[in-house]
Amino acid sequence: MPRRLWRDGAIVADDWHVTSDGELSDDEALILTFAEWQAERERWLARSGRLGVVLAPADEVERLVPDLARLDLAGADFPGPSEGRGYTQARLLRERFGFTGELRARGAIRRDQVFFLARCGFNSFELPDSELQGAAEALSSFSAAYQPSNDLGLKTKLTRS
Amino acid sequence: MYRYDTIDRALVRERVAQFRDQTRRFLDGEMSEDEFRHLRLRNGLYIQTHAPMLRVAIPYGLLSSAQLRTLASIARRYDRGYGHFTTRQNLQYNWPRLEQVPDILAELAEVEMHAIQTSGNCIRNTTSDHLAGVAADELEDPRPWCEIIRQWSTFHPEFTYLPRKFKIAVTGSPDQDRAATLVHDIGVHIVKGADGERGFRILAGGGLGRTPVIGQVIREFLPRRHLLSYLEAVLRVYNREGRRDNIHKARIKILVRSLGLEEFTRRVEREWQLIKDGRLELEESEVERMRGFFRPPAYRSLPDIEPAAGKHAAFRAWYRYNTVAHKVSGYRAVYISLKKPGVAPGDATDAQLDLIADLADRCSFGEARVTHTQNLVLADVEQGEAFELWRALDEAHLATPNIGTLTDMICCPGLDFCSLANAGSIDVAKLINERFDDYDYMYDLGEIEVKMSGCMNACGHHHVGNIGILGVDKSGEEWYQITIGGAAGAKAALGSVIGPSVPKHEVAESIARLLEVYVDRRREDERFVDTVRRLGVKPFKERVYAATAVA
Numbered sequence: 001m002p003r004r005l006w007r008d009g010a011i012v013a014d015d016w017h018v019t020s021d022g023e024l025s026d027d028e029a030l031i032l033t034f035a036e037w038q039a040e041r042e043r044w045l046a047r048s049g050r051l052g053v054v055l056a057p058a059d060e061v062e063r064l065v066p067d068l069a070r071l072d073l074a075g076a077d078f079p080g081p082s083e084g085r086g087y088t089q090a091r092l093l094r095e096r097f098g099f100t101g102e103l104r105a106r107g108a109i110r111r112d113q114v115f116f117l118a119r120c121g122f123n124s125f126e127l128p129d130s131e132l133q134g135a136a137e138a139l140s141s142f143s144a145a146y147q148p149s150n151d152l153g154l155k156t157k158l159t160r161s
Numbered sequence: 162m163y164r165y166d167t168i169d170r171a172l173v174r175e176r177v178a179q180f181r182d183q184t185r186r187f188l189d190g191e192m193s194e195d196e197f198r199h200l201r202l203r204n205g206l207y208i209q210t211h212a213p214m215l216r217v218a219i220p221y222g223l224l225s226s227a228q229l230r231t232l233a234s235i236a237r238r239y240d241r242g243y244g245h246f247t248t249r250q251n252l253q254y255n256w257p258r259l260e261q262v263p264d265i266l267a268e269l270a271e272v273e274m275h276a277i278q279t280s281g282n283c284i285r286n287t288t289s290d291h292l293a294g295v296a297a298d299e300l301e302d303p304r305p306w307c308e309i310i311r312q313w314s315t316f317h318p319e320f321t322y323l324p325r326k327f328k329i330a331v332t333g334s335p336d337q338d339r340a341a342t343l344v345h346d347i348g349v350h351i352v353k354g355a356d357g358e359r360g361f362r363i364l365a366g367g368g369l370g371r372t373p374v375i376g377q378v379i380r381e382f383l384p385r386r387h388l389l390s391y392l393e394a395v396l397r398v399y400n401r402e403g404r405r406d407n408i409h410k411a412r413i414k415i416l417v418r419s420l421g422l423e424e425f426t427r428r429v430e431r432e433w434q435l436i437k438d439g440r441l442e443l444e445e446s447e448v449e450r451m452r453g454f455f456r457p458p459a460y461r462s463l464p465d466i467e468p469a470a471g472k473h474a475a476f477r478a479w480y481r482y483n484t485v486a487h488k489v490s491g492y493r494a495v496y497i498s499l500k501k502p503g504v505a506p507g508d509a510t511d512a513q514l515d516l517i518a519d520l521a522d523r524c525s526f527g528e529a530r531v532t533h534t535q536n537l538v539l540a541d542v543e544q545g546e547a548f549e550l551w552r553a554l555d556e557a558h559l560a561t562p563n564i565g566t567l568t569d570m571i572c573c574p575g576l577d578f579c580s581l582a583n584a585g586s587i588d589v590a591k592l593i594n595e596r597f598d599d600y601d602y603m604y605d606l607g608e609i610e611v612k613m614s615g616c617m618n619a620c621g622h623h624h625v626g627n628i629g630i631l632g633v634d635k636s637g638e639e640w641y642q643i644t645i646g647g648a649a650g651a652k653a654a655l656g657s658v659i660g661p662s663v664p665k666h667e668v669a670e671s672i673a674r675l676l677e678v679y680v681d682r683r684r685e686d687e688r689f690v691d692t693v694r695r696l697g698v699k700p701f702k703e704r705v706y707a708a709t710a711v712a
Contacts, residue, residue, distance in 0.1 A: 081199050084322025088400050091319055112200055119318035142175050144168045146312040148440040
């Protein structure tokens with residue numbers, strides 16, 4: 001069974017692969033870590049399938065910027081429950097560098113983080129299966145927001161008034 | 162004071178609903194202890210030595226009488242009849258039950274209160290001057306700016322999982338600085354710029370804990386409209402670059418130190434340039450709207466009088482020590498001492514809180530403030546009402562005339578309540594009170610700040626005490642390290658350790674010896690801290706550890 005995830009308001013089957021999934025055909029969508037991307041950038045660019053890159057917390061988002069136009073997906077990894085750098089990575093990708101593709105959060109995230117993640121611009125979330133049902137409710141936890149953000153993972157932009 | 166509109170009200174209620182659901186999922190076993198920990202901390206809930214501890218936010222220390230009554234009622238019905246005011250102007254309950262915390266938060270929401278972000282690695286309650294709006298030395302009331310910061314920092318989506326906690330303090334009286342801004346992650350000073358325009362001086366990297374650091378200026382003048390974008394730039398640099406591999410090296414002060422002030426500042430400026438003209442720019446109309454919440458109350462036109470004249474000595478002492486000048490003639494700001502000997506510093510009972518609410522209604526426009534020194538203030542009292550107010554406070558054990566003196570100690574909850582502590586602090590406060598029960602001697606010593614922490618996390622600010630006392634664990638026994646010469650305020654300084662730590666029963670005697678040196682060597686009206694600065698640690702150290710020392 002393919003992985004399931006939350007994307008743009010619904011539970012969907014994950015149409016992306018990672019390198020550890022084994023042999024992939026050239027046209028399948030592939031997510032790489034930034035380290036993998038850098039190590040063999042030419043090889044990945046030669047593929048015909050869609051490409052995505054997930055940043056580790058310490059990866060500088062600016063280093064991915066020259067390749068953003070070639071990516072259909074960008075993402076941030078949250079290795080532990082107290083990791084917070086991905087929130088800034090997401091805002092910069094959306095607000096400073098204008099990334100409009102799928103922005104994915106993966107790692108130690110639960111429904112309790114998705115509201116803030118969505119405000120920062122993530123629109124897809126690799127949640128454990130048990131957490132997927134609660135995501136819709138979690139994304140509507142708050143009806144307004146005090147501070148501007150891009151809100152690109154929410155249905156509507158939140159404001160103070 | 163600031164009043165909630167429909168959006169503030171909705172957000173706080175939504176938070177209660179969210180936390181109620183999280184608590185239920187935890188109690189039903191749907192969430193692990195570790196997952197719940199991060200969530201409960203962001204709602205001020207710790208699991209402590211005896212029970213959970215709930216820290217309620219009191220934004221910049223300001224309370225209405227209705228809020229005081231709710232705090233009293235919660236203390237009575239969910240706790241053991243008291244609460245503890247902290248050095249960050251908040252209130253802690255020591256005995257709530259986990260499953261009742263959502264109900265407590267719901268009751269707080271009804272009076273526009275919450276426990277949002279009072280712990281956890283996020284932006285904490287913004288603190289300020291307890292004499293805001295009434296101090297004659299103030300350039301501008303800092304509270305509208307505090308509220309602007311409170312709103313910006315509340316549920317900030319980008320900064321809820323910072324490397325470590327983050328504390329911001331604001332003062333409108335930088336030359337006095339009653340908000341300890343130099344020991345905060347960010348200190349905001351309202352200042353006048355070269356052309357007379359008001360703006361802010363921004364400091365960063367201050368903090369206490371195990372690596373105490375005095376904050377440094379990162380921007381001499383920030384135009385007011387850029388306050389939030391500049392804070393966002395500082396937080397963004399910190400969130401990206403602050404260390405996360407070692408909890409003891411994760412505060413912004415360590416980042417500032419490792420990059421160097423110049424490089425840190427350069428990175429902040431670089432980030433700020435990219436966002437300063439964006440959506441965080443403050444409209445003057447919005448600032449004006451905020452100011453509207455903090456207009457001076459309807460003062461009567463009154464002459465200054467001398468209410469202590471002809472009254473008995475106890476009232477005169479109280480008036481002298483527990484009240485301070487007010488910028489409006491005929492008024493006085495009155496401290497309510499929560500430092501009665503024998504009572505844990507900063508504690509207030511439900512009955513006391515109710516009484517203070519009544520007194521606030523009767524003689525201070527229905528408001529009270531919390532000081533970072535763990536007392537309360539009724540800021541707008543007519544001088545002619547001081548005597549009646551004193552009688553009411555005295556009857557409730559709230560008129561100990563010791564503000565600013567030796568027994569007005571700052572003290573963390575210590576080993577009695579806190580799971581982090583190495584040693585007790587409340588009982589040391591008690592021993593000090595017993596040793597120094599002579600008010601004439603105490604008054605003769607003058608202004609002296611004693612600050613005590615039960616462990617190196619320094620909740621009791623011991624580093625910046627004129628006399629600082631730090632609890633340490635020595636093979637399971639409670640010992641105490643003593644520092645002298647520290648100071649909070651505009652001339653903040655870190656104290657120097659006088660020598661090896663002493664056992665609990667020698668703390669009060671050691672302090673007595675420090676004070677003997679002071680009394681012997683002081684010049685005229687010199688304060689204790691100034692004598693220490695002039696003489697250095699040596700003479701004090703020699704007396705404390707003299708061979709004949711301590712029986």
